[in-house]
Amino acid sequence: MGSGGVIKILLRFKDQWWTNTLGKDFTEMDFMFSDGEIRTWWTQYPLPYPILTGWIAGPHAEKLMGRSDGDILDMAMNSLLTIFKVPVDTLYQNLVRPMIANWPADPYARGAYSYTTPASHAARAEILKPVFGTIFFAGEALYEGKETATVEGALASGLSTATKILGV
Ligand SMILES: Cc1cc2nc3c(=O)[nH]c(=O)nc-3n(C[C@H](O)[C@H](O)[C@H](O)COP(=O)(O)OP(=O)(O)OC[C@H]3O[C@@H](n4cnc5c(N)ncnc54)[C@H](O)[C@@H]3O)c2cc1C
Numbered sequence: 220m221g222s223g224g225v226i227k228i229l230l231r232f233k234d235q236w237w238t239n240t241l242g243k244d245f246t247e248m249d250f251m252f253s254d255g256e257i258r259t260w261w262t263q264y265p266l267p268y269p270i271l272t273g274w275i276a277g278p279h280a281e282k283l284m285g286r287s288d289g290d291i292l293d294m295a296m297n298s299l300l301t302i303f304k305v306p307v308d309t310l311y312q313n314l315v316r317p318m319i320a321n322w323p324a325d326p327y328a329r330g331a332y333s334y335t336t337p338a339s340h341a342a343r344a345e346i347l348k349p350v351f352g353t354i355f356f357a358g359e360a361l362y363e364g365k366e367t368a369t370v371e372g373a374l375a376s377g378l379s380t381a382t383k384i385l386g387v
Contacts, residue, residue: 220339220360224280224323225331228257228273228295231316235262235269240303255298269315273298276331284323292317332368333360347380355380 238246249264259274273295275283283291295317296310322331333339343363349355357380362372 220342221334221336222330222360223277223332223334224284225320226275226280226283226291226322227320228275228291229318229320230271230273230295230299230314231318232269232271232313233315234313235267236305236309236313237262237271237299237303240305251302253298253302255301256294257298260299260302271299280323280331284321288317288319288321291319291321335367349383355384357381 235246237248238244247264248262251260252258253260257273257275259276261272261274263270283294286294296307296314299305300307300310322328340363343361346356347361357373357376359368359370359373359376361380362376364372364375366372366375
């Protein structure tokens, strides 16, 4: 079974400084994709909160997992500077609080999502066998349908295992 990483960067600003940049109206922007170091960003739209969320996933997250939170923050700010072409000082002075969730580096998580490999089907079948008829497993990585790596997949797997436990 595959396990992939995600690094999420949450930046809380004083105001939504990005809404009027590059001579455009970005008031209703929800997602943005860029060719900066951190490519994927989203806002809280339609909620009015001045928060931008940056997203690094897969091999890129694994490459950066050993970097400090300060380095990742600088990378995020540089990406925003590249995208919106605002002065560095304006951006840093507007920042209220950054938060970095580095899941691949977290010793209690060591990753974010499972993903399917050619060996996953056989691995799932093995893990789904109850141990001594008393210990049962469930979770997003053990779901066989299309919604792998989602809450829906985790719930469906939980339901299926609970049904097995009840013997119905
Ligand atoms: C960054 C990120 C963004 C995501 N975004 C989305 C999204 O937008 N939509 C979506 O549908 N899904 C999303 N997911 C995926 C979704 O969160 C997971 O698929 C889902 O939470 C998995 O549920 P689970 O019950 O299998 O596992 P978990 O939610 O991981 O639950 C496992 C639980 O077991 C506990 N645990 C672990 N070890 C032990 C132990 N030894 N003893 C006791 N307890 C233990 C853990 O603390 C945890 O509470 C996202 C995941 C990540 C990481």
